[in-house]
């Protein structure tokens with residue numbers, strides 16, 4: 001579930017952004033943010049007006065697990081930059097990043113009326129690249145050997161999704177959902193028919209039993 005951030009979420013940000021593993025995956029600098037940087041970032045780009053940030057909550061438990069945002073909203077060209085951090089590492093790989101990204105993409109094109117959403121990701125962050133691709137982002141370019149990490153150079157990938165990609169993917173999803181619904185309706189009809197047969201069989205058995213009892217009387 002996506003919700004607006006509240007000031008109390010700062011404690012979670014202080015923990016998430018002090019984590020070296022998160023810094024390694026998402027930051028240009030190798031070291032994590034300093035506490036005062038995290039506080040400034042939170043003020044300006046999470047609860048402030050410099051970005052449209054949303055808190056990611058696990059629906060079943062309501063637990064705050066991460067944050068996602070659009071920054072650099074450009075009204076003239078209908079574009080924005082996308083960012084996401086699932087800060088609670090124990091829930092990585094459970095589909096939350098993909099689902100939150102899909103919700104943000106739907107919001108961008110379906111509600112905000114944007115034309116293009118872009119993002120940057122380090123090529124070694126395969127989990128992120130995969131999640132973005134699942135939501136329809138495509139790799140549109142790479143800044144060659146622009147990140148020095150783990151003792152070697154890596155490319156930074158530029159990815160984007162444009163409104164027509166989203167519309168096509170949404171139509172395909174709707175077709176898939178309709179097909180699934182038709183299959184489920186067929187299965188339900190078959191179940192009903194089986195149940196009717198079952199009732200008829202039971203009815204016949206009861207009739208037989210009654211006739212048998214009558215014969216024995």
Ligand SMILES: CC(C)(COP(=O)(O)OP(=O)(O)OC[C@H]1O[C@@H](n2cnc3c(N)ncnc32)[C@H](O)[C@@H]1OP(=O)(O)O)[C@@H](O)C(=O)NCCC(=O)NCCS
Pocket residue numbers: 022025026066084085086087091092093094095096097098099120121122125126127128130131134
């Ligand atoms: C990147 C991030 C948002 C992804 O969210 P997530 O909830 O962990 O990821 P999801 O479970 O939605 O999807 C991960 C996908 O990558 C795949 N994956 C998981 N681990 C992987 C790995 N080590 N290598 C390659 N693919 C992997 C999963 O199978 C899944 O793909 P699938 O749906 O086709 O099976 C999250 O891990 C995160 O915030 N990481 C730290 C910060 C970060 O990297 N932010 C992005 C900076 S650009």
